[in-house]
Amino acid sequence: MADSKPTVKNLPIAGIIFTPGSAKEYNTGSFRSQKPILEAKLCTKCGMCWVYCPDGAVFVNSEGMYEVDLKYCKGCGICVEECARKAIKMVDEEEM
Amino acid sequence: MKLGKRISIECSHAASLAVKLANVDVVAAYPITPQTHIIERLAEYVANGELDAEYVNVESEHSALSACIGASAVGARVYTSTAGQGLALMHEMLFIASGNRLPIVMGVANRSLSPNLNIWGDQSDMMASRDCGWIQIYAENAQEIFDHTLQAFKIAEDERVLLPVAVCFDGFHVTHVIEPLITLDQEEVDRFLPKHRRAIYRLTPDQPSTWGPVASPDVQTELKVQNEWALNSSKDVILEVWREFSDLFDRRYTPLEVYRVEDADAAILILGGFAGTARIAVDKMREEGKKIGLIKLRLYRPFPMQEAKDVLSKVKAVAVVDRAISAGGLGGPVYGDVRNVLYDVERRPAVLSFIAGLGGRDITVKDFMKIGERALEAADKGRSGPVVNFIQVRM
Amino acid sequence: MASQTFRSIKEVPLEEYFTPGHRACQGCAEAIAVRHVLKAAGRDVIVVNATGCLEVVSTPYPYTAWAVPWYHVAFENTAAVASGIESALKVLRRKRLVADKKIHVVCFAGDGGTADIGFQALSGALERGHDFLYVCLDNEAYMNTGIQRSSSTPYGAWTTTSPPGKVKPAGQMTYKKDLPSIFAAHGIPYVATATVSYPLDLINKAKKGLDVEGPAYLHIYTPCPPGWRIPSEKVIQVSRLGVQTGMFLIYEAEKGHLRLTVKPSRRKPVAEYLKMQGRFRHLSDEDVEKIQRFVDERCAKFGLPPLEAST
Ligand SMILES: Cc1ncc(C[n+]2csc(CCOP(=O)(O)OP(=O)(O)O)c2C)c(N)n1
Ligand code: SF4
Ligand code: SF4
Ligand code: SF4
Ligand SMILES: [Mg+2]
Numbered sequence: 001m002a003d004s005k006p007t008v009k010n011l012p013i014a015g016i017i018f019t020p021g022s023a024k025e026y027n028t029g030s031f032r033s034q035k036p037i038l039e040a041k042l043c044t045k046c047g048m049c050w051v052y053c054p055d056g057a058v059f060v061n062s063e064g065m066y067e068v069d070l071k072y073c074k075g076c077g078i079c080v081e082e083c084a085r086k087a088i089k090m091v092d093e094e095e096m
Numbered sequence: 097m098k099l100g101k102r103i104s105i106e107c108s109h110a111a112s113l114a115v116k117l118a119n120v121d122v123v124a125a126y127p128i129t130p131q132t133h134i135i136e137r138l139a140e141y142v143a144n145g146e147l148d149a150e151y152v153n154v155e156s157e158h159s160a161l162s163a164c165i166g167a168s169a170v171g172a173r174v175y176t177s178t179a180g181q182g183l184a185l186m187h188e189m190l191f192i193a194s195g196n197r198l199p200i201v202m203g204v205a206n207r208s209l210s211p212n213l214n215i216w217g218d219q220s221d222m223m224a225s226r227d228c229g230w231i232q233i234y235a236e237n238a239q240e241i242f243d244h245t246l247q248a249f250k251i252a253e254d255e256r257v258l259l260p261v262a263v264c265f266d267g268f269h270v271t272h273v274i275e276p277l278i279t280l281d282q283e284e285v286d287r288f289l290p291k292h293r294r295a296i297y298r299l300t301p302d303q304p305s306t307w308g309p310v311a312s313p314d315v316q317t318e319l320k321v322q323n324e325w326a327l328n329s330s331k332d333v334i335l336e337v338w339r340e341f342s343d344l345f346d347r348r349y350t351p352l353e354v355y356r357v358e359d360a361d362a363a364i365l366i367l368g369g370f371a372g373t374a375r376i377a378v379d380k381m382r383e384e385g386k387k388i389g390l391i392k393l394r395l396y397r398p399f400p401m402q403e404a405k406d407v408l409s410k411v412k413a414v415a416v417v418d419r420a421i422s423a424g425g426l427g428g429p430v431y432g433d434v435r436n437v438l439y440d441v442e443r444r445p446a447v448l449s450f451i452a453g454l455g456g457r458d459i460t461v462k463d464f465m466k467i468g469e470r471a472l473e474a475a476d477k478g479r480s481g482p483v484v485n486f487i488q489v490r491m
Numbered sequence: 492m493a494s495q496t497f498r499s500i501k502e503v504p505l506e507e508y509f510t511p512g513h514r515a516c517q518g519c520a521e522a523i524a525v526r527h528v529l530k531a532a533g534r535d536v537i538v539v540n541a542t543g544c545l546e547v548v549s550t551p552y553p554y555t556a557w558a559v560p561w562y563h564v565a566f567e568n569t570a571a572v573a574s575g576i577e578s579a580l581k582v583l584r585r586k587r588l589v590a591d592k593k594i595h596v597v598c599f600a601g602d603g604g605t606a607d608i609g610f611q612a613l614s615g616a617l618e619r620g621h622d623f624l625y626v627c628l629d630n631e632a633y634m635n636t637g638i639q640r641s642s643s644t645p646y647g648a649w650t651t652t653s654p655p656g657k658v659k660p661a662g663q664m665t666y667k668k669d670l671p672s673i674f675a676a677h678g679i680p681y682v683a684t685a686t687v688s689y690p691l692d693l694i695n696k697a698k699k700g701l702d703v704e705g706p707a708y709l710h711i712y713t714p715c716p717p718g719w720r721i722p723s724e725k726v727i728q729v730s731r732l733g734v735q736t737g738m739f740l741i742y743e744a745e746k747g748h749l750r751l752t753v754k755p756s757r758r759k760p761v762a763e764y765l766k767m768q769g770r771f772r773h774l775s776d777e778d779v780e781k782i783q784r785f786v787d788e789r790c791a792k793f794g795l796p797p798l799e800a801s802t
Contacts, residue, residue, distance in 0.1 A: 006553075008318045008325065013258070013297060014197045015319050015552055017306035023512030023549070023556040031517060047500045051690045052727055054522035056511040072511035076518035076716075077724030121582045124575060148586065150578035155615030159571035162612065165564055166539065166575025172583060174575075192564055292588055299560040299576070301535045301594060308563035309550035 028055060032075030034090045036068050042087035049079035049088060100280040100345070108133035108271045110238040111177065111203045111263070114245035116147045117285040118201075119292070121172035124152035124163035129215040130267035131179040131205040138175075157182035161189040161200075168198040169307060171295035173249060176200065179267055180207030183221040187228075193260045194229030195323055196307060199252030199293070200260040202230075203245065206368065206419070207267040208455040216456020217267035219368065220420040223429040229323050231261040231330055232397040234367040238275035240394075241265050243347055246280075250289050250337050255296055257330045264396075266369040266419075268456060280345065288344055331398045351400035354407055356382060357389030362413040362445075362471035365434060367393040370417070370459050377464030388468045393430065404437050412475035413446040415467045419453040427451070427484040446480040452488050463487060496695045497531075503694060504530045513556035515548040518723025520713035520730065521628045522548075523687045525599060528626055528709070529559065531697035532595050537580075539573045541600035541609060542566035544635045544715075545628060567608040569598045570616035570625060577621045595701050596623040602643035603633040606668050617677040617706045624700040624707045627670060630715035638718045642668040645738075646785065647778050648770045650718075655773040662773065666785065674708040675744050681707035683743035687714075688730035689753050696743060696752075703745075712739045720769020732764040737790040751793060758798050761786050 012018060038049070043066060050058040050066060057073040058066055068079070068088075080088045105113070111134045115123070123142070125135040141147035150167075154160045157178050164174045178186060183204060193200050204222050208214040222232065231251065235241045241263065248261035265271060280288075299307060311319055331351075342348040353371075356378055357363050364374050371392040381388045391407060391414070393400075408414055418428020426432055427449030438444040450467050453459040466487060474480055497503050508529035515522045521544060529536070538561045540546045546563045549556040564572045577596045583589040600609055605627040613625060632650045633639040640653040645667045649655055653663040675682040681703045685693035693711065700707030714730050716723040733739040734753055738761060741753035761783050765771040774782075787798060 006315055006318055008321045011315065011318050011322060013322070014195060014307070015309060015311055015315065016297065017309055017550070017553055017555045018303075019553075020304040020306070020555065021510040021512075021558040023554040024510050026512040026514075026554050028512055028514065051500055051503070051527075052523060052687070054515060054517075054519045054526075054726075055513070056507045056509070056526060060505065069511065074517045076726075077722070078518055078727055081724045082727050121586070121588075122575060122579050124578075148582070150582045152574055152578050153619060154571060154574070155611060155618075159568060159574070159612050159615055162564060162568035162571035163575030163578065166562070166572035166577075167579035168575075169562055170537065170576050170579045170583070171589070172575075172579035174579075188565060189568070196564075292586070299537050299562055300589070301537070301560055302590070304558060304560045306550055306555035306557050306561045309552045309555060310547055311552050315552055 028072050028074055029070050032073060032093065034075045034092055035070060036073060036075065036079055036088045037091055038066060038068055038088045040065050042085050044085055046084065048082050048084070052078050052082050054078070100278050100284060102276055102278050104274055105238055105277045106133060106272065106274050107238040107241055107265065109137050110242040110277050111245050112137035112141065113279065114242045115175045116141050117280065117282060118173065118246055118249045118289060120149050120175045122150050122152065122164070122167040122174045123176065124154050124160045124167070124174070125176045126154055126157045126160045126178070126182060128157070128179050128182040130207060130217065130271045131177050131182070131203065133271065134177045134203055134205070157185045158189060161186045161193060164200045165189060165193055165196065165198055168200050169196065169299050171293065171298035173293040174200050175202070177203030177205065179205040180209055180221045183225060184209060187225055190225055190228035190230060197258040197326070198260055199258055201245065201248040201252055202260065202262050204262050204264040205267045205271045206264055214455040217269050218419040218454045218456070222262065222264050223420040226397065226429060229259070229327055230397065231259055231327065231334070233261065233263050233395055234393065235263055235265045236369050236371050236392065237270065238277045242277055242279065243341065243349070246285060246289060247337050247341055251330065251334050253293050254333050257326065257333050259326060259330055264368065270369040288341060328398050331400065334395060349394065351395035352403050352407055353392040353394055355390040357391060357407060357410060359387060360389035360411055361387040362415065362468070362475040363389040363391050363411045364415050364417060364464060364467055364471060365391040365393060365430070366417040367396060367430065368419070370453060373459060373461055374464045377461045377468060380461065381465060381468050386468065386472060388472060399433060399437070401437055404434065405441050408438055408445055409441050409443045411445050412478065413448065413471045415448040415450055415471035417450045417452055417459070417467060421451055425483065446474040446478060448474055448480050449484045451484060451486050457488055496698065497691060500691065506530065508558045510556045510558055512554065513549045514551065515544065516717055516723070518716045518726045520687045520715065520726050521545050521630065524628055524693065524711045524713050527690055527694045528597065528697040531694050532597055532701055534559065535592060536595040536597055537576055538562070539569050539576065539596065539598045541569040541604035542635070543601035543604055545599055547635055566604055568612045569600045569604060569609055570613040573598050573623045574616045574619065574621045577623050598623065598625045600627060601634070602627060602629040602631060603641040606643040606670055607641050614677065617674060617679050617708070620705050622705055624697065624709060626709045626711060628711055628713045630713045630718055632718050634715050634718045643670065647774050647782055649773060660775065661778050671708065671710045678747070679706045679708060680704065680746055681743070684710045684739065684741055686712040686730045686734060686739050686741065688727045688734065689741065692741065692752055721767060725767060729764070729767055732759065732767065735759045736761045736764040737786045737795055738764050740789065740793050742793065751795065754795065758790065758796055760798065
């Protein structure tokens with residue numbers, strides 16, 4: 001995003017945003033006080049954490065495993081509650 | 097240069113005919129007297145297949161303009177028209193149409209605002225919305241309605257403008273009168289106005305964009321000023337389009353139309369249909385040797401600042417006749433604008449405010465002569481007198 | 492209907508059209524619902540969004556969480572704007588001024604934007620028969636302005652404008668307006684209700700609503716952690732309990748034919764649902780009973796088992 005403040009002249013017409021999905025540049029991880037840790041060996045890849053995450057923060061990585069993107073995860077805890085395998089745990093931000 | 101054929105037509109239908117010839121894609125409108133004839137005729141055109149458009153029978157004027165906003169945002173050429181209460185109901189959407197830079201064209205059959213319920217003409221409806229960021233043009237008769245409506249599409253859709261245009265005309269005194277009209281055939285119109293709108297910004301899955309996002313205090317000012325600049329600079333395009341229109345069809349339009357002002361001591365200034373009556377009054381007074389003239393304000397927004405200064409600095413007094421009240425003691429709205437413009441003019445005339453023709457009351461030749469006399473008096477004394485004169489009121 | 496259904500979660504597209512980086516609260520169910528509706532719609536869609544939480548959290552300039560074309564005009568006229576868009580696309584396609592393909596038009600509005608201020612515009616658009624999908628995200632109050640009651644707020648809920656007090660002990664003293672029934676009464680081809688705890692049901696209904704010709708209305712119950720006074724991680728559980736207690740009836744009505752799509756075999760007492768939420772904390776036992784009776788009657792009308800038989 002533009003670092004310098006927008007002016008009348010360089011603002012797009014009517015403030016239309018021409019970059020679809022630009023919110024991806026915004027870090028919502030800062031909303032979090034706890035973070036989810038997904039234990040791959042307990043995961044059956046049912047996909048429910050991915051389905052329920054309000055922030056689209058769960059994704060399937062290159063190895064086909066579910067993973068949490070901490071740039072976006074707000075730490076709501078839904079994935080922890082809804083994982084039938086108890087494969088996700090909430091830990092304090094500092095811990096790991 | 098070829099001239100179209102002469103017909104006689106109800107002024108409302110002159111608007112409908114222009115909209116048909118402009119080949120609009122979408123009409124969304126809601127009936128209200130005295131605008132109804134316009135949209136009834138459009139419905140007939142669509143039903144007959146004379147106009148290939150979607151006619152959206154919305155359930156309110158708020159939805160009429162909302163539907164126009166949606167349709168315009170995906171690139172359609174759109175038209176609506178309304179009056180009085182309908183325009184008031186649209187109020188919130190007026191700003192969104194201009195702020196989102198949508199080239200919507202709307203006919204406004206000026207009508208008095210309630211209370212009390214009054215279906216007749218005055219300009220209190222549009223004046224209450226004059227700061228909505230639209231281009232506002234006032235037409236006097238069938239010919240002007242027809243020409244300005246056609247021109248409005250070309251002006252609005254110009255890439256340098258992209259703003260909505262309101263073509264205003266008095267309810268009943270203009271809308272319901274049958275007048276001669278030199279019409280244009282489709283081929284002639286097509287030479288002037290591109291057959292279809294070419295939208296450079298539009299909502300499309302091919303290039304997803306986000307319209308109407310939340311703006312913080314950090315950008316809202318710049319966005320508002322961007323709109324203001326767009327409206328102000330639209331004047332050049334308006335003049336350009338009028339020139340082109342006159343080259344093609346030999347009918348010339350200017351932001352202010354002056355009549356016998358050259359050697360006048362005083363002038364009457366008015367917008368809309370009563371200019372015709374005022375002209376008769378001016379002629380009569382001239383016969384009596386009184387040096388009075390008439391200024392008809394055609395382009396109300398963007399306000400023709402320089403043109404107004406140039407013309408008005410030639411007279412010693414100007415009487416502004418408003419068909420609306422700017423509530424709170426400030427006289428009429430146009431009067432306020434005129435005084436504003438003249439403040440820094442060195443040789444400024446006395447400016448008088450007259451309010452007349454409210455709720456459909458006729459402004460007679462006699463009334464205009466009275467106004468003219470008062471203007472001449474002021475020219476003589478070099479003083480404006482009271483801020484506001486309600487000349488037709490039984491006190 | 493030619494609608495292809497998603498048979499399992501695995502078949503749901505991975506592509507996110509409502510992207511991460513939006514600023515909804517932790518656990519916002521509106522965000523979950525929108526992700527899924529857009530997955531059903533795919534790329535060829537234009538979204539119209541009413542003023543409300545969703546619009547605000549997704550588009551603080553210059554950021555947008557929308558990967559599809561999106562338009563916010565105002566609070567009360569989403570359906571009217573969609574009417575214009577749909578009509579324009581139709582005529583522009585007919586005149587060959589846009590690509591010859593179907594572009595879906597989807598509205599998102601809150602319960603306030605649907606039940607109250609946007610009610611007239613929606614009724615008009617449904618009656619006119621525009622081909623669009625209208626999604627009401629029902630979090631049972633005006634959340635964006637800080638939790639005020641709407642006509643979709645249920646009896647007994649605390650909100651800042653239905654505060655429980657000596658004269659009005661229950662808080663909200665009126666019953667929830669039955670929007671799906673009202674819109675079904677417009678005779679439109681598709682009406683459905685859904686909630687985020689049954690995602691496949693939700694996605695498939697969105698798909699059906701999109702595929703059907705003419706207007707479709709999808710009512711989605713979306714629990715809101717700050718507004719309902721629930722912990723964010725309990726959002727799905729509350730949504731599920733809403734269904735299991737009969738507070739949310741999950742059904743679809745195709746051409747007037749009504750069918751429950753999620754039918755709990757055992758219906759739980761509403762108290763279980765109510766006691767999870769701070770907004771109902773003030774309720775007396777009589778109030779809870781009153782709500783139970785109301786729900787029982789509604790369930791009977793919709794063919795759900797009585798409470799006794801199911802427990
Ligand atoms: C004409 C108008 N009136 C009031 C508002 C203020 N307002 C904005 S959003 C909102 C409430 C939204 O409630 P709802 O539709 O239920 O959506 P939610 O935020 O709960 O998702 C209100 C009252 C407005 N923007 N416009
Ligand atoms: S919900 Fe649990 S088991 Fe299912 S994919 Fe997520 S982590 Fe794996
Ligand atoms: S904690 Fe919430 S935001 Fe984070 S991954 Fe889990 S569901 Fe998504
Ligand atoms: S207040 Fe409720 S609906 Fe609004 S963003 Fe937060 S969780 Fe979502
Ligand atoms: Mg709400």
